[in-house]
Amino acid sequence: MPADRDKRFSDEAALVAALKRKDEEAFSALVRNYQGRLFGIAYGMTQDREESLDIVQETFLKALQNIQTFRGDAGIATWLYRITVNLSLNWKRRWKRRLKRFHISLESDDRAADHALRDERHEPDAVHEAEQLENQFQRALKALPEEHRSVFVLKEVEGLSYEEISRVLRINKGTVSSRLFNARKKLKASMKPFLGQEKE
Numbered sequence: 001m002p003a004d005r006d007k008r009f010s011d012e013a014a015l016v017a018a019l020k021r022k023d024e025e026a027f028s029a030l031v032r033n034y035q036g037r038l039f040g041i042a043y044g045m046t047q048d049r050e051e052s053l054d055i056v057q058e059t060f061l062k063a064l065q066n067i068q069t070f071r072g073d074a075g076i077a078t079w080l081y082r083i084t085v086n087l088s089l090n091w092k093r094r095w096k097r098r099l100k101r102f103h104i105s106l107e108s109d110d111r112a113a114d115h116a117l118r119d120e121r122h123e124p125d126a127v128h129e130a131e132q133l134e135n136q137f138q139r140a141l142k143a144l145p146e147e148h149r150s151v152f153v154l155k156e157v158e159g160l161s162y163e164e165i166s167r168v169l170r171i172n173k174g175t176v177s178s179r180l181f182n183a184r185k186k187l188k189a190s191m192k193p194f195l196g197q198e199k200e
Helices: 002-009 012-020 024-046 049-069 076-094 096-100 106-118 124-143 146-157 162-169 173-194
Strands: none
Touching: 002 012, 002 024, 012 024, 012 049, 012 076, 024 049, 024 076, 024 146, 049 076, 076 146, 076 162, 124 146, 124 173, 146 162, 146 173, 162 173
16 A cells, blocks of 8 residues: 555655665655645646646656755755745746736636535525635735745645745745735735725
């Protein structure tokens, strides 16, 4: 079973050593352990499911190609997150014009379809309002500057600590805190018209 095989690589040093030997089971364990988290980062930054899957695949390929240069100054998770963030930023730069034409994410479309199928008990107006709120949040997230969005996704989507984000993005913790504060402030301002019931 995969879980039994992965026990061989529960120690990161053993995993890295096996990867450097081109051990196929070690690579499979790496993918199983990190693909979900890497997809979360990529999707949070691109809002595109298919591109995020491609970014995750490219992350693992780059990791495998460059594993001999990995010295362990930071953990392998930090290294993988950094590759994913960089590939996601590269994708955004290449496809900036295309992104501007997208106002509703694929994920929002899927959630709307899911609501329609399983939520007959809910009032249509309530479902529609929830979908509008979700869509506005996705648009607000897309509108954040890249440096703010990457910090927000790593913190709020992936739950990384300030120290971990600092290592992934190679910025100090003060900068992490500042960018996160600004990201939250901008998101709150974007969402405020849709949350009219909130008081100052």
